[in-house]
Amino acid sequence: MCFRFTANPAAMSNTIIxxxxxxxxxxxxxKTPVVTALNSDANGPSREPAISEDGDIVVFESKASNLVSDxxxxxxxxxxxxxxxxxxxxxxxxxxxxxRNPTISGDGRWVAYWELRPGEPTxxxxxxxxxxxxxxxxxxxxxxxxxxxxxxxxxxxxxxGRWLVYAAKSATADGVSLAHLFDRESGASEIISIxxxxxxxxxxxxxxxxxxxxxxVVFCTDSLALATPTSTSAESALEYDDGREHVFVRDRDAxxxxxxxxxxxxxxxxxxxxxxxxxxxxxxxxxNHHDSRKMGCxxxxxxxxxxxxxxxxxxxxxxxNWWQGAVKIxxxxxxxxxxxxxxxxxxxxxxxxNDSGYHLYERNIAEGTWKLLSRTASxxxxxxxxxxxxxxxxxSVVAFWSEASNLVGGDENGASDVFVVEPATGRIERIxxxxxx
Numbered sequence: 001m002c003f004r005f006t007a008n009p010a011a012m013s014n015t016i017i018x019x020x021x022x023x024x025x026x027x028x029x030x031k032t033p034v035v036t037a038l039n040s041d042a043n044g045p046s047r048e049p050a051i052s053e054d055g056d057i058v059v060f061e062s063k064a065s066n067l068v069s070d071x072x073x074x075x076x077x078x079x080x081x082x083x084x085x086x087x088x089x090x091x092x093x094x095x096x097x098x099x100r101n102p103t104i105s106g107d108g109r110w111v112a113y114w115e116l117r118p119g120e121p122t123x124x125x126x127x128x129x130x131x132x133x134x135x136x137x138x139x140x141x142x143x144x145x146x147x148x149x150x151x152x153x154x155x156x157x158x159x160x161g162r163w164l165v166y167a168a169k170s171a172t173a174d175g176v177s178l179a180h181l182f183d184r185e186s187g188a189s190e191i192i193s194i195x196x197x198x199x200x201x202x203x204x205x206x207x208x209x210x211x212x213x214x215x216x217v218v219f220c221t222d223s224l225a226l227a228t229p230t231s232t233s234a235e236s237a238l239e240y241d242d243g244r245e246h247v248f249v250r251d252r253d254a255x256x257x258x259x260x261x262x263x264x265x266x267x268x269x270x271x272x273x274x275x276x277x278x279x280x281x282x283x284x285x286x287x288n289h290h291d292s293r294k295m296g297c298x299x300x301x302x303x304x305x306x307x308x309x310x311x312x313x314x315x316x317x318x319x320x321n322w323w324q325g326a327v328k329i330x331x332x333x334x335x336x337x338x339x340x341x342x343x344x345x346x347x348x349x350x351x352x353x354n355d356s357g358y359h360l361y362e363r364n365i366a367e368g369t370w371k372l373l374s375r376t377a378s379x380x381x382x383x384x385x386x387x388x389x390x391x392x393x394x395x396s397v398v399a400f401w402s403e404a405s406n407l408v409g410g411d412e413n414g415a416s417d418v419f420v421v422e423p424a425t426g427r428i429e430r431i432x433x434x435x436x437x
Contacts, residue, residue: 007122041413042067046079046432048101048388049399049418050155055392056084057135058399058431059091059102059111062216066434070094074278077118078102078113080135081431083397083420085229088431091133099131101154106212106393110161110184111136114143114152130155130166132184143182143189153207153275154172165192165208165217175199179208179219181252192217192250195257199225210371211280212334215252218260218276220245226257244272247287249306260285263311264302273302277332284336286329301327303336303365312362314340315345326358331390337366340389340398357385360400362423373421374407377428382407385433397422399431 044064051058058081064072067079068090078092078099091111092099102113112132130143145168155166164182169175170191178201179193193205201223208219222245247261261273268289276287289300303312315327331340342358348370359381360374372379373388382404389400399420405411407419408430418432 003059009090023032038319040434040436041411042417042432042434044416046418047401047416049390049401050154051390051392051397051420052104053106053159053393054108055394055420056303057082057104058418058420059104059113060399060401060432061100061102061113062418064415064432064434066436067432068435073097076100076303078111079154079432080111081418083429083431088435091135092131096145101152103134103154103157105157106159107161110157111135112155112157114155120392126151130164130182131183132161132164141184141187143166145180147267156209158210159212160214163210163214165210167205167219167273177204177206179205179217179250181210181217192252193219193221193248194250195226196255199257201225206317207275209277211278211282213280215280216278216282217250217252218247218287218374219248219250220273220276220287222246226259234267247273247276247285249282249285251282258305258306261287261302263304264289264300264308264313267311267313268300275329277329279332279336280334284312284332286336286339288328299326301329301339301341301429303329303332303339305336312365314339314341314365328358328387330388333391333395334393337364338391338395339363339365340391340400342354342387342389358387360386360389360398360402362398364393371423373423374400374402374404374419375388375426375428376406377426379426380406395423 042064043066046060046062049058049060059080061076063076067088073094073096075096076098077090080091081088081410082360083093100114102111103397104111114128115131130145132141145166155164157164162184167177168181170178172284178191180189181192182189201221202225203223205219205221208217210217226248249258249260257381272290273287278285286303301314322349326344328342329339341361341363344358348361362371362373382402383406384403385401386400389398391398395421401416401418403416407428419428420428423429
C-alpha cells in the first residue's frame, strides 16, 4: 500500500484513513451480498424475463411507461437490459398494441415476441403474430402465426437464432393448433409436431420448445394420433380427457417422434403435462405435471432421462393438496443437471408456515441440493410470489419476476418487477426501474 506524503499531519491522516477504507472495499464486496435498487420504481408491472447464455442481456415485458423516456403507447412493451452497460431500451415498436412474452437467442443477438395485431380471423378482430428482431436493430421479420386470442407462450429459439418454434392454428389440420418451425435464413415455416410416419395430431399441440442446437423439438398434446392409452382401466381412460397432455420429442435429424412422458405416466398413473424443455443431446426432458382433479396445479416436476429410462421426479409429495407442494420447472441446464423451480413447498427453505406463495429455487440434481433464489441479502424469503426463473448457461446469473417488495430497498410500486440474482454471492438487482434519475 502506498501513501502520498504531505506536510499537513491532518491531511496525511485523512489520506491514510481513506486509503485503508478503499482497500477494504473489494473484500467487503466478496463477503457481503449486495442489494441494488437502481433509480426509482416502475409505474407498472414487469414480467416474463429471458436471458442470454452469458448472462448479460435480459429481455422482459412491461406495462410500465417510465422505463424509457419516449414510452407513450400505454401498452405492454418488450424491453432489453444490458447488465454490462447498465442500460435498458425498448425492443417493440411505439404503436399502441401489446407486445408480450419475449425470448432471446442464447448468443444474445436475436429477440422474438408475440404482438397483437388488428385483422383476421374475423373482420374487426385481432390475432397474435410473432416479431423476430436482431438486437442491434438491423433486421426484423414478422411471422403471421395466427396465435390464440390470449398471449401465447413465448416462442423458443435455437442458440444462434436461426430456428424458432411456436404453436399456432393450422389450416391444414382443421384449425387445430400445431407446432411450427420457422427458418430465419429461408423465411419458411413448416409443421414440426408430426409422428415418425408423418401423423398429424388431431388435437391441439401446446408449448413447443427447441433444443439450443436446433435438433430436437419437444411439445405437449393429448392427440390419440401420436400415442394411445396404456391400458383399458378407468383411470387410463382419463389420460386423454380434460386436456391431459403427453410429452413428445421430434428428432429433426432422424425424422422420428418419441413418446417422452411414458415413465412419468407409469409412476403417477395419469397424464397432464406442460412446459417441456429438452437438452441439446436429446437425453433429458423436463416437464411439469398438472392434475386437473386438483385445480390443474403443477404439483410434480420431472427431469426424465430418456437414455437410462428414469422418470426423474424431483420431489416425492408429502401431501396431495395442491396448495402444499406445487412444483414447476421453468429452466434446465444444457446437461440436465440443474433446473430452476417455482414452488410453494415449505420444506425446501425456511418460509413462514402461513406463506402459500411461490418462491424460486435452484435445484442441483447431481448434488441433491436446493438453493433459495428469491431472497433478501440477509437470506429471508421474498414476501411475495416469485416465478419465471431463467438462467445463464453456467447458472451464475438468474433472472426472474417477483411481486415481493423486500428483495431490494425502495421497492414501493406494489407491482411485479424483474430481478437478476447471482446465486454464488447473493447479489440481487432490480432491472425494471424508472429511467428517471
